[in-house]
Each structure stands twice: as structure tokens, then as C-alpha cells.
Amino acid sequence: MADYYETLGVSRDADAEQIKKAYRKLAMKYHPDRNQGSADAEARFKEISAAYEVLKDPQQRAAYDRYGEQGLRGGGAGPFGGGFDLHDAIEIFMRDFGGAGGFEDLFGGGARAQRRGGGRRKGESVRVRLPLTLKEVVTGATKRLRVAVLDPCSDCDGTGAAEGSTPTTCGQCGGSGQERVAQRSVFGQFVSVTTCRACGGEGTTIRTPCGTCHGEGRVRVQREVEVEVPAGVSSENFITLRGKGNAGSRGGPSGDIMVLLEVEDDPRFTRQDNHLITDLPITFCQAALGDEVEVETVTGKARVAVPAGTQSGQALRLRGEGIPDLNGRGRGDLLIRVRVWTPTELSREQEELFRRLRDVEDDAPTQVEEAGERKGFWSRVKEAFTTG
Ligand SMILES: [Zn+2]
Ligand SMILES: [Zn+2]
Numbered sequence: 001m002a003d004y005y006e007t008l009g010v011s012r013d014a015d016a017e018q019i020k021k022a023y024r025k026l027a028m029k030y031h032p033d034r035n036q037g038s039a040d041a042e043a044r045f046k047e048i049s050a051a052y053e054v055l056k057d058p059q060q061r062a063a064y065d066r067y068g069e070q071g072l073r074g075g076g077a078g079p080f081g082g083g084f085d086l087h088d089a090i091e092i093f094m095r096d097f098g099g100a101g102g103f104e105d106l107f108g109g110g111a112r113a114q115r116r117g118g119g120r121r122k123g124e125s126v127r128v129r130l131p132l133t134l135k136e137v138v139t140g141a142t143k144r145l146r147v148a149v150l151d152p153c154s155d156c157d158g159t160g161a162a163e164g165s166t167p168t169t170c171g172q173c174g175g176s177g178q179e180r181v182a183q184r185s186v187f188g189q190f191v192s193v194t195t196c197r198a199c200g201g202e203g204t205t206i207r208t209p210c211g212t213c214h215g216e217g218r219v220r221v222q223r224e225v226e227v228e229v230p231a232g233v234s235s236e237n238f239i240t241l242r243g244k245g246n247a248g249s250r251g252g253p254s255g256d257i258m259v260l261l262e263v264e265d266d267p268r269f270t271r272q273d274n275h276l277i278t279d280l281p282i283t284f285c286q287a288a289l290g291d292e293v294e295v296e297t298v299t300g301k302a303r304v305a306v307p308a309g310t311q312s313g314q315a316l317r318l319r320g321e322g323i324p325d326l327n328g329r330g331r332g333d334l335l336i337r338v339r340v341w342t343p344t345e346l347s348r349e350q351e352e353l354f355r356r357l358r359d360v361e362d363d364a365p366t367q368v369e370e371a372g373e374r375k376g377f378w379s380r381v382k383e384a385f386t387t388g
Contacts, residue, residue, distance in 0.1 A: 004050075004051035004054055004055055004064060005051075005055070007047050007048055007051040008022045008023055008026065008048060008051050008052060008055065009022055009026070010022045010055075012065075014055075016056065019052065019055050019056055020052075020056065020096070023048060023049075023051075023052035023056075024097060026044075026048045027045065027048060027049070027052075027093050027097070030042075030044040030045040030048065031045060031093065032045060032086065032090070033192065042086055045086070045089055046084065046085070046086055046089045049088070049089035049090075049092045049093060050084055050089070052092065053092050054072060056096075060072060121248055121249045121252045122248050122252050122253050122254075122255060123150065123218075123245055123246035123247045123248040123249075123252065123253065123254045123255035124150075124245060124246045124255045125245045125246075125255040125256045125257070125258055126147060126148075126149050126245040126246060126255065126256075126257050126258070127257075127258045127260060128145060128147050128257060128258070128259055128260070129259075129260050129262055130143060130145060130227060130229070130239075130259050130260065130261055130262065131262050131263075131264055132229060132233070132261055132262065132263050132264065133263075133264055133266070134263065134264070134266040134269060134271075134298050135298050135299060136229065137229075137231065137232065137233055137234070137263055137323060138231060138298045138299055138323055138324065139231060139299065140228075140229055140230050140231035140232075140324075141229045142226060142227070142228055142229070143226070143227045143229060144224060144225070144226055144227075145224070145225050145226075145227060145259070146222045146223070146224050146225075147222070147223050147224075147225055147244075147257055148220055148221070148222055148223075149220070149221060149223045149244070149245055149246050149247075149257070150218035150219065150220055150221075150246040150247055151218060151219060151221045151223070151247050152217065152218060152219075152247045153210060153212055153213035153216070153217055153218055153219045154219075155210055155211075155212040155213070156210035156212065156213060156217065158217045158218065158247065158249075158251065159206075159210070159217055160206050160209060160210055160213060160215040160216055160217035161206045161207075161208065161209070161210060161215075162206075162208040162209060162210045162211060163210075164208075165206070165207055165208040167202075167204035167205065167206050168204060168205060168206075168207060169203065169204055169205075170196060170198055170199035170202070170203055170204055170205045171198070171205070172196050172197070172198035172199065172205075173196035173198065173199060173203065175203040175204065176196070176203060177195065177196050177199065177201040177202060177203040178193050178194065178195060178196055178201070179193070179194060179195075179196045179197070179198075180192070180193055180194075181194055202249070217249055218246065218247050218249070223244065223257075225241055225244055225257060227239055227241070227259050229261070230326060231323070231324040231326070232274065232323055232324045232325050232326035232327075233261050233263070233326060234261070234263060234271075235261055235262055235263045237261050237326070238258050238259055238260045238261060239258075239259040239261070240256050240257070240258055240259075241256060241257040241258075241259065242256050243255075243256065244256060244257040245257045245258075266298070268296060269298065271323065272335075273332060274322050274323040274324070274325055274331065274332030275322045275323075275332040275333050275334070275335055276298065276321070276322045276323065276332065276333075276334050276335065277334075277335045277337060278295065278296070278334060278335070278336055278337070279336075279337050279339050280293065280295055280304075280306075280316070280336045280337065280338050280339065281339045281340075281341040282306060282310070282338060282339070282340060282341065283340070283341055283343075284340060284342075286306055286310075287306070287309075287310045287311070287312070287338070287340045288308065288309065289308055290305070290306055290307050290308030290309070290310070291305075291306045292304070292305050292306070293306055295318070295334075295336055297318070297321045297334055298321075298323075302318055302321060302334075304316055304318060304336060306338065310338050310340075311338070311340070311368070312338060312339055312340035313337065313338065313339070314337075314338045315335050315336065315337055315338070316335075316336040316338060317333050317334070317335055317336070318333060318334040318336065319333050320332075320333065321333060321334035322334055322335075
């Protein structure tokens with residue numbers, strides 16, 4: 001396929017406005033409505049729409065500039081991700097240029113397009129948020145949720161028609177769900193096929209709507225669902241409950257419930273992949289002499305040995321006290337960052353002992369940290385500046 005820039009006839013440094021203008025001009029020329037089903041025009045229209053779709057998006061454009069079409073296919077997000085057809089091309093044009101002129105219904109886009117074919121329509125998916133504690137992430141959890149969804153109306157069996165009446169074939173479109181209308185547009189006057197306005201594409205109309213659902217055939221209910229949350233999830237994960245979302249219309253399949261997981265922050269722990277990091281303040285004496293201390297884990301407490309001579313910032317590791325791997329490949333660790341705590345108020349006795357210790361202790365070495373570690377220090381300082 002030709003270069004996208006050549007396809008649109010713009011230079012490689014064209015700005016967004018120039019790209020839009022160039023596409024609009026070409027789209028007016030090759031739009032299927034102006035070319036009486038010419039296959040050549042259709043092909044050109046698809047080409048320019050694909051080029052426009054990529055170049056109008058700064059990220060896609062950058063990927064294309066760098067890697068060509070390979071960059072787009074790889075990401076799966078480009079217009080070639082899954083069979084780019086004429087319908088997609090028309091939708092792109094309608095989306096960016098169709099709004100103002102009352103174009104929306106010209107070809108029937110998006111949800112309306114799904115109605116074609118007898119009014120059976122898949123129900124919408126419903127999104128719901130599920131807050132989780134870190135403990136639930138570690139142990140896994142079974143959660144019950146109440147979700148507002150649309151169910152088929154039981155009073156009319158989902159038909160939308162009042163008892164004793166049945167939906168009748170739409171007089172406007174004769175049941176096809178489509179009508180041919182003459183429209184004025186930027187192309188001039190032409191006839192197009194559009195979703196029937198009388199029945200909304202259903203092909204049938206309801207004379208006496210059901211009083212319960214007002215003809216919609218669906219009613220809002222609170223659905224209680226159970227969600228099995230496996231151990232090891234993160235806020236990037238979601239769980240799909242297939243077929244538990246809104247009921248379809250006219251017996252169409254139900255949509256899904258998408259459970260978006262939101263792991264609450266636990267100030268005690270920072271997650272790094274499947275490892276958890278926590279801080280452990282200890283005293284000079286514990287650091288110098290060694291000790292065994294209790295630390296909090298996500299699920300309880302554990303004892304950890306602090307070896308004699310532990311430095312501030314040194315990490316201790318409790319194996320397997322992190323987060324289980326989502327795919328069952330083991331568990332992360334709990335990394336305990338030791339912070340030697342300096343007392344700020346000394347009793348007379350403590351001060352006396354410290355002074356005696358000072359008289360006999362060795363001086364600190366002149367160098368304790370590697371240059372690389374000091375960079376880590378800088379990023380921590382910067383973080384402290386920006387957060388506090
Ligand atoms: Zn109709
Ligand atoms: Zn009803």
C-alpha cells in the first residue's frame with residue numbers, strides 16, 4: 001500500500017489541520033454516495049480513510065513514522081488491527097465530519113448498526129468498580145456485588161407490548177427496519193438507506209406499550225452477583241462476568257458485567273511486581289547488637305532476625321510473604337527496609353551512656369554508599385520535594 005502521506009497528498013510535516021483538510025477534500029471526491037457504487041472509488045475511500053485514521057492520532061502517527069505499517073499492526077490498534085472495511089471507513093468520515101449536517105443516521109452507525117436484522121440486539125455491557133484491600137489481593141476473595149442492570153420485563157416477556165397486544169410489523173418500513181430517504185448533504189441531494197425512524201430499526205412497532213417497561217421490554221433491576229477474585233490481581237485487572245449484563249432486546253444475547261478491580265492503598269506496604277516493601281525502624285543498639293523483631297505482614301505478623309551490624313537502608317527478606325503470582329507461579333517476598341532510628345529526646349541516663357560510648361566508639365568510615373546508591377537517594381529526595 002502507498003505511503004499514508006502520499007495517499008492524502010500531504011507533506012510529512014503536515015499539521016493536524018492540514019491532514020484533516022486534505023482528507024475531507026479527498027473524501028468528498030471518493031465518498032461512495034457520490035460515485036454510484038464504483039469499486040475504484042470505494043477502494044480509494046478506504047485507503048484515504050485508513051491513512052487519515054492513523055495520521056490524525058499523534059501516537060499512531062509517531063509509530064507509523066518510525067516503523068511504518070508494521071508499527072501499527074503490531075500494536076493491533078491501527079485501522080488494520082482487524083479487517084478494515086468500507087463500513088469502518090464511512091464511520092471514520094461520519095465521526096469527524098458527519099455531526100453537524102444531521103448525518104448521523106445516514107448509514108446507521110454504532111449501536112444502530114447492530115439492530116439490523118430483525119431487531120435482535122445484544123445487551124450492553126455494564127461496568128462496575130470493586131474495591132479490594134491488599135489482604136484480599138494476597139488471599140484471593142469471593143465478593144458479592146449488587147449491580148444495576150436491565151432484565152427482560154416479566155410483565156410483557158420482553159416484547160414491550162401490553163398484555164393482550166402484540167408488536168405489529170412496522171408500517172413505515174414493512175418490517176425491514178430500514179427506510180430509504182432523500183437527504184440533503186454537503187454532497188447535494190441523494191437517496192440513502194437509513195434506520196427506520198418509526199421503529200428504530202426493530203421492524204415492529206408497539207401500539208399499546210407495556211405499562212411496566214414503557215415499551216422498552218427491559219426493566220432496571222439490582223442483580224446480585226458473586227465475583228471470584230483470584231489471589232495476585234492488581235488494579236490493572238478486570239473480571240468479566242459473561243452474560244450477566246443488560247438483557248438483549250427481542251431475545252438477543254445479554255451483555256457482560258465488567259468488574260474493574262481497584263486495590264486500595266495500604267500505607268504500610270509498597271507493591272513492586274509481586275514483592276512488597278515495608279519499613280522497619282530499629283534502634284542503634286538493635287542494629288549494632290542484632291535482635292529478633294516482629295514485623296507486620298499483610299495477613300498477620302512474622303518474626304525477622306536483624307543480624308548484628310545491620311546498616312540503615314539494608315534490606316531483610318521474608319520469602320513468600322509477598323503476593324501470590326496471578327498465574328500460580330510462586331509468591332513474591334516481603335522486603336523489609338531497615339531504618340535505624342535516631343532518638344530525639346534523651347533521658348539523663350541515656351545521654352550519659354551515649355557520651356561514654358562516644359568516648360570509646362570508632363569513627364564512622366568516610367565512604368559507605370556506592371555512587372549508584374546516591375542516585376537512588378536523589379530520586380527519593382526529589383520525590384519528597386514533590387509530595388511534601
Ligand atoms: Zn420500521
Ligand atoms: Zn414490559
